[in-house]
Amino acid sequence: MKSYTLIAPAKINLHLEILGIRPDNYHELVMVMQTVELADRVDIRSVSNDNIILHCGNPKVPLDRTNLAYRAAELMQQEFPDAFLESGGVEITLHKHIPIAAGLAGGSGNAAAVLVGIDLLWELGLTQSDLQALGAKLGSDVPFCISGGTAIATGRGEVISPLPSLAGIYVVLGKYQSLEVSTPWAYKTYQREFEHEYAREPTALIDRSHRVHSGDLVRAIAAKDAVKIGQRLYNDLEKVVLPAYPQVGELRAEFQRHPNLGTMMSGSGPTVFSLAASREQADTIYHQVRAALSDPDLELFVTQFCDRGVRVV
DSSP states (O other), rough: OEEEEEEEEEEEEEEEEEEETTTTTSSEEEEEEEEEEEEEEEEEEOSSOOOEEEEESTTSSOOSSHHHHHHHHHHHHHHHHHHHHOOOHHHHHHEOOOOSSSSSHOOOOHHHHHHHHHHHHHHHOOHHHHHHHHHHOOOOOOHHHHSEEEEEEEEETTTEEEEOTTTTOOOEEEEEOOOOOOOHHHHHHHHHHHHGSSSSSSHHHHHHHHHHHHHHHHHHHTTTTTHHHTTTEEEEEHHHHHHOHHHHHHHHHOOOOOOSSSEOOOOTOOOOEEEESSHHHHHHHHHHHHHHEEETEEEEEEEBSSSSSSSOO
């Protein structure tokens, strides 16, 4: 039986702006997203029956269709029934290194890896655009997780525009293992408190999106200016998550106490990150935050930006 091993990187948001509500009731967003070297490993192989078999050593990870990786395999079976009948089912093993429920797109990355893996197993010959279109049916972050690197994401997050690579910039991530923030809660709470600021007309949505495309952060990315990138981090969801989850706010404040290029909460949280000018500075931040917050529930990671999404080992 054929098998593949794939690497599925985590992602952080360098910019997250909520523009308004779409006709489908999703939020209209403009984000700058970035993959990092911290990654899960996904093993996938053909099996002789027509089952989807999912394994994971982390007891917090569901092994049924509530898992996005399982649903990715189901989607491929539905979209390519002839290939499914010819090739049979799949066995998927997730090796989790990305924290669970961290806002780092771990589940979306696993689903992206399953799409890529089944494309290879069944020799479908799908393009990256084909895979991203399939990924958009599963979740807003899945298309980006397929391509990775540095990109602007618009729409509900599924429309991807690549930006120049920032590979090599160091980042320190922090997340309390037991703390989870519901993404739907974060967006609904933001809407309740800030809907009066939403753009109402299509022209206003386009204008605000274009301002990010041509704005200071994108210019800093084009120049690979890590200092200016750190100065221009932005996340609308901090306005509702930080007041409601004091631990996240305290962690963010602790990161800010130590020399860094910029600190922010990623996505809907609860992960907080600081950019660093070097590996040495990243290690210093790591040790200083660990010394100040000795809580064993706090996970800290030193990693760096990468220029790719899902890849085959």
